[in-house]
Structure formats: C-alpha cells, structure tokens
Amino acid sequence: MRTRTSGLRPHFLPLHFPIEPNLLMAVSRFQSLFIVIGVFGLTVTVGVRGSIADDTKVKRSPSLSRKEVVRHCNPRTVDIEILGHDAEGKWISHAAGTILHEDGYILTCEHVTHPGDSQKIILADGTSYPYKVLARAGGSYDTAILKVEPKEKLPAVQLGHSDSVKPGEEATVIGNPSGRRHSVKHGIIDRVACGGGTQIQISQADIGPGNSGGPVFNSRGEQIAHVHVKIWTAHNISRHIRVDHVRDAFAKVFLDEDRYEHRLGIKVDCQGDEATVLAVEPKSAAAEAGILPGDVITTLDSMRIDEGCHFGLALMDHVGNAPLTLRIRRGDQVMAKELMPKPQ
Template structure:
C-alpha cells in the first residue's frame, strides 16, 4: 500500500518522490534563497513535547544530542517532574503527516505542533518511529490542503553545494541558516549510539533545530537536521533522504521497522585461532558469544563455532555475515554451515527480530 494514497491517487508527486525545482526560483540569481524560504517555511513546524518522567529546567536538555555537545551549558536536574521539550519537523502530506527525529518525541506523553497561520497548538499523534535511524512520523487530524515539503535525492547532492536549514533553535521559530554540504556519509557516535551515512553541513544547527529540514537550492528536502558538534564551529549533521525514503511507508503503515537478528557476537579468524579450533582455513565468522534466548541459541549455535555459510551464501568475514543477515527477514528459515572443533555441521535457523529480546 503506497504512502499517503490521497496524494498518490491524485497523480501529483507524493511525499517520498523527488520533485522538480520550485517554479519561479532561480538557484543562481539574487534573492533565490529568500524565495525558497518563502515557499518552504510554511511547511516547517515547531514541535512541543511533554514528558512525565525525567526532567530538566531547560526544554532542550531532554535532547540527548545537545546534552552531549553542550554539556553543563544546558541546566539539567534529574528530579522527577513534568518536563517539556522543543524541536522541529516538517509536513510531508496535505492531510497532516509530519517528519521529525525520534529523539525529539522519545518518551513524550503529549505532543503538540505549532504551525504558521494557526492560533493554537495542534495535538499530534506518534504514528511510527525508529530509534536506530532517529526518525519519527507524526500525524495531526482534521487538516487538509496543508503546505508540504517533498523529499529530494540526497544521493545526487555534491560536497560544496549550498544547503538551507530551517527550524526553531532555542524556540525561535522559523530561523533560517545557510551553508554548504561539507561531507557525505559521515558516521558519528552520540551517547554510545552510532549513526551512519549522515550529511555534514556548516549551516548553523542549534538546539531546537532537530527534526527540521535541510534543503537544496530547488527547495527539496535532502536531509533531516539531527545534531550539532558544539566543540567545533560549523559542524552539523542531517539524516539523508536516501535513508528516509525506503522506510517511510513502513513507519506509517507498521509503526516500526522490523530488523532481522541472529543473536551472536562475532569476530574474525587468524591463523593462531584457526589452528586452536582445528580449522584449515581462516575464513568465516567466529562466534564469541551467543545471546540467551536469541535465534542462534535456539538453533544450537554455541561460543567457538565458526560460521562459514548462511542461506547458501559464503561467509569469509564477520562483515559478510552481518551484511547477509541484514538482507533477510524476521522469521525467515535458513541453513548455516558451522564448524565446531574441526567438524562441519549444518544448522537450521529461524531469523529473529531485533528488539524482541533485551540485547
């Protein structure tokens, strides 16, 4: 079922399709940035959240990105109380679907959206979210003909191209900053959590910008603003639309992203380890630990096993095994070739779903 059938059936571009440049906007001519902002900013919203556990005196202290990067400059206390948070988002459908970051709405007991031209905050419902990708989709009811932004093609973005960030830093709504794409495919770690394949920009991104759009000079969204490194000026990050598009329908229709999971910790082999395990090869993935209750444990895989094949695909390195499992589906039945104490074994496995067991 396609996302947002009302839009798809109309024959117009849907929220997840790249569009042509905004009519009348000349990316090179003077005033083009102002024209883009005029046309796109009505679709950018402020998001306010209320959380009944955990607390802070500052609405941005509940944002894990900015707690790490801004540290003690954001007053924070851990006493139990109702806390509020602020962030940004943008409308992707005329009937009220909104994209933002998962960390903006994580744990919220109440979500409200502030829109241009609306006198009062509008209650929003969390439709779907994924903490690993830091994406969330909200829905506001009773709205039609809303201004929207369309997701462009982040893969075609080149380093050095202009980028426009719109959001609500420090609660200052519809603040616009401009910079360039500084790098692509950046990994970062925030509070021991890894994020991959991010766009890096020097467009200023501050607390409250999280969840807002990063635009190209055609007025298309190329990323969702996510984090800032306050220790170095001019370093901000955004989730590219190439990450968003493949999962957007799933988030809306299922509320979550199901990920395959084997339930093992693995490492590579060297000659010394291979000799100890009575193997004549160093190819494969050595199982160093098995998660209790996981699919590998249920199938009988144990610590010290070496996996050399799964689902009829060879495994030469731990990365091979990880990549193959990532392409599988939960509940998929596969056969693994395993070496244990030098002996070859065939083990039947049922791929699990990540998150079903404490990992």
C-alpha cells in the same frame, strides 16, 4: 531540546552506544539532547526553523534564491513543542519537522518523540495541533512519523534525492532552537556521505538544541535531510539524516506489512518519485484485485499517493479490515481496483 521552567538541571542518561568508531553518544531522554564524546569531541542533537508562506510547487530546476527557498519551505516546516513534568519540576522540549503529506503526516527525528503531558506541532502561521506518534524507526534512521488532524489540506514538502547532493552546495536549515520558532540558518554541504553513508555534513549553519528533526533544504526547495546532531567541538558543523536513508526506513521498516494486522501484499518503490509497484505477493489482496508490477498507485481511498513514502503512510493509518479502493495508472490507462485487506 528540553529545558526546565523551574530552572532545575535535567537528568542525563549514561553513555551507552557507539555512533562511529571511537565515538560514543549520550542521550538525554528528557531533552531530545544527544551528546557524543570521543576522538572528535562532543556532539549534541539539534533541529531548525523558517518564516512565511507560499504554496507553489517547486520544480527540480532552476535554483531559487535564499529568499525564495525560505518563502516556499517555511510553511512546509513545523515546530514541535512538548510540555511535561517530573520529580524536579516542569520542563519544555523543542524540536521541528516537516509536512510529509497534505493530510497531516509529519516527518521528524525519532529521538524527539518522548512523551509529555501535552504535545503539539505549530505551523508557520501559528496554528497548532496536538499530535500522536504514528511510527518510529530508531538507530541510524532516527526517523519518526507524527499525525495531526488538520482543518484543511496542508502544504507538503517535496523530497529530493541524496545522489543529487554535491559538496559546496548551499543548504537551508529551518527549525525551533530554544523555542525560537521557524528560525532560518544557511550553510554549506561539505560531506555528502558520512556516518556510515547515512548522513550529510553541513558547515557554517549555526544550529542548536531544538533544531532536531527539522528540515535541510537544497537551493531548489527540496528536503535533502533532517537534522540529527551538532558537533560542538567544531565550529558550526552538524550532521543530518540523508533523505534517501529516510526512504530506506520506509522501504525496510514502515512498508513491512508484517508490522500490521492486515496486509495488501504490495511492495512499492520508495526511492523513486512515484509509488511504483515493484512486486505483488501471490494470492494476496493485491493479486486478487489484479494489481501488477509496474502499476503506479495514485490514491488509496481519498488519500493522494504522490510517491512511495506516501503509500507507507497509508499502510500505517488506513489499512484495516474494511475494503478500500486503489486508483492506479497503468501505461496511459487510469483504473480503480477494489481490495479487501487480509488478516495476518
């Protein structure tokens, strides 16, 4: 969400592309604000917020209480603040995101990554860091990766799986509506696949502008989506990008080595819970190092790789013209492989 410190009214871009049949979306470049007009009415993009910290790893089961979910997930959620100015005065934009990796990689919405005079993420304890936008996947993905340089390792979120989401389950949304940092709302999942199968729908969670990019957690403390849009003509109904669609963005966009100047020649599974090698390009750096399909990547140099999405982060930020070390697990063996990335 973007508001003006001068009190002047922000600009809006015209309606320009369809979301679903009979629905159109209007985007405010300056406000992280989406407006959807059509048969079902008007929709605006949003995000969420949380409270204080516990760094314990959440297991897949059993379910946690609301208080336990918030205590676990709050320190894994970040607020986003962008300050800027234009001809009409100063403005401030609010959004949210999650810590995708302990080294300072942040998951949020693509539509909140507009530039400003300054931009920062704010942790649950109030610590703030400036960030850079590392990668974007627009359209139905509405996903972006930010990077900060933390002084110490950060508590990372655990991603869930869309197939495990059921109608009627409780969901917790944490975000930054109107700058109310780490605010928490609870709702109920009432549709597990909408928006062409890329979104889930939640009712009863009263979220608003500034929640965009913030996480949706299940009762096990796993992130199952990030906040996309609120349907303003329905009471407390909102839609969110499914976590498996985020994984698909990694597989089809961020892990596409044609995007980068150097390549390793590895295809990694982004839908599973480990960074399992699916394929190795012939004559690639990976092939020459002896990487095989079925190997599980556990580190790239000093960066922990706990799942396929983490390997995508490493490709964005670590692979260049210098040699690197992949630590892999093959059956019950752990081994290190030296790779020299090849220029495109």
